[in-house]
Amino acid sequence: MKNEWPLWEVFIRGRHGLSHRHVGSLHAPDAETAILNARDVYTRRNEGVSIWVVEAAHVTASSPSDKGPLYEPANDKIYRHPTFFDIPEDVGPM
Amino acid sequence: MSALFEFLLRQGDNALVLGHRVSEWCGHAPVLEEDIALANTALDLIGQTQMWLGLAGEVEGKGRSADDLAFLRDVWDFRNLLLVERPNGDFGHTMMRQFLFDAFNLVHLTELANSTDDRIAAIAEKAGKEAAYHLERSRNTVVALGDGTEESHARMQAALDALWPYVGEIFENDSVSDELAADGIAPEPASLRAAWDARVQEALAEATLRHPEGDFAHRGGKTGVMHTEHLGHLLTQMQWLQRAYPGATW
Numbered sequence: 001m002k003n004e005w006p007l008w009e010v011f012i013r014g015r016h017g018l019s020h021r022h023v024g025s026l027h028a029p030d031a032e033t034a035i036l037n038a039r040d041v042y043t044r045r046n047e048g049v050s051i052w053v054v055e056a057a058h059v060t061a062s063s064p065s066d067k068g069p070l071y072e073p074a075n076d077k078i079y080r081h082p083t084f085f086d087i088p089e090d091v092g093p094m
Numbered sequence: 095m096s097a098l099f100e101f102l103l104r105q106g107d108n109a110l111v112l113g114h115r116v117s118e119w120c121g122h123a124p125v126l127e128e129d130i131a132l133a134n135t136a137l138d139l140i141g142q143t144q145m146w147l148g149l150a151g152e153v154e155g156k157g158r159s160a161d162d163l164a165f166l167r168d169v170w171d172f173r174n175l176l177l178v179e180r181p182n183g184d185f186g187h188t189m190m191r192q193f194l195f196d197a198f199n200l201v202h203l204t205e206l207a208n209s210t211d212d213r214i215a216a217i218a219e220k221a222g223k224e225a226a227y228h229l230e231r232s233r234n235t236v237v238a239l240g241d242g243t244e245e246s247h248a249r250m251q252a253a254l255d256a257l258w259p260y261v262g263e264i265f266e267n268d269s270v271s272d273e274l275a276a277d278g279i280a281p282e283p284a285s286l287r288a289a290w291d292a293r294v295q296e297a298l299a300e301a302t303l304r305h306p307e308g309d310f311a312h313r314g315g316k317t318g319v320m321h322t323e324h325l326g327h328l329l330t331q332m333q334w335l336q337r338a339y340p341g342a343t344w
Contacts (some may be wrong), residue, residue, distance in 0.1 A: 005125070026127050029238065036231055040131040 007056040008034040012048040097156050097255045097273040106146030107174035113139030145217045164218035165336040176315035177260035179325040189235040190253035196229035201289045233251040233297050240301025262311020
């Protein structure tokens with residue numbers, strides 16, 4: 001019998017206009033309680049205006065052993081960086 | 095003692111004594127998340143205490159601060175409900191007591207936000223938001239454990255049955271409440287019962303808990319006439335530092 005509550009990943013939006021950021025994880029019996037727990041564990045110091053929780057089991061992660069095939073091919077493809085374009089002055093910082 | 099001062103002590107002492115009780119869980123709750131949530135609740139209640147007892151000291155006009163009132167009064171001076179001085183029991187028992195109190199606190203604060211006394215209305219406005227969150231949390235826990243396993247259901251029913259005789263006192267009117275109601279400062283406690291019943295009955299039904307019968311009520315807490323033996327033990331812990339080292343600060 002499984003007695004552990006499922007693990008939830010917590011994402012918090014600090015301010016309007018920003019995107020949600022992963023802040024940590026916690027245990028809770030269901031999604032609604034996970035939101036309340038996230039409020040108590042991660043927003044005690046005014047950190048957020050919005051909370052998302054996702055059950056950790058639903059996150060599919062890339063495998064560290066696939067690092068070579070997944071990421072190394074991008075190393076020598078410098079032409080994918082936008083540094084070869086002249087950006088007009090009036091566009092401002094990008 | 096003026097009725098207003100007496101009322102403010104009741105408000106402050108409810109928050110203080112329950113806040114202390116809840117703080118006793120710090121480091122002992124069944125899971126880390128609940129531990130932090132309980133500590134947050136306790137801190138909210140101590141914050142409410144500072145506002146109520148701060149105003150009480152101001153109204154009394156003898157120069158006593160919120161700290162003086164919290165740490166330098168003895169059992170017979172306290173005006174909290176017997177419900178909040180009850181020992182914690184198990185986690186379910188604590189959450190059932192919290193739920194019964196939170197439902198009252200929210201209904202009461204909602205009315206107090208319309209008080210003719212602006213200072214009371216301002217405290218009620220701020221404390222009401224905290225009470226709404228406390229109630230959401232304690233209600234959910236009562237429902238989850240009541241409608242949980244056979245074991246959790248039995249424990250929640252036992253907690254409800256044990257605490258029920260302490261409900262009646264919450265809603266008793268007396269000369270203090272009559273005077274404040276006449277001035278529009280605070281509602282009569284009895285007038286809050288219907289709204290409280292509605293919230294509690296709805297949650298108990300969802301929690302599959304049997305609503306206790308009978309209206310026998312222990313009383314004597316909010317009048318200070320007869321506290322239970324538990325309050326003295328609580329105060330020896332809470333007031334120890336000020337009693338041993340009078341005037342100590344940091």
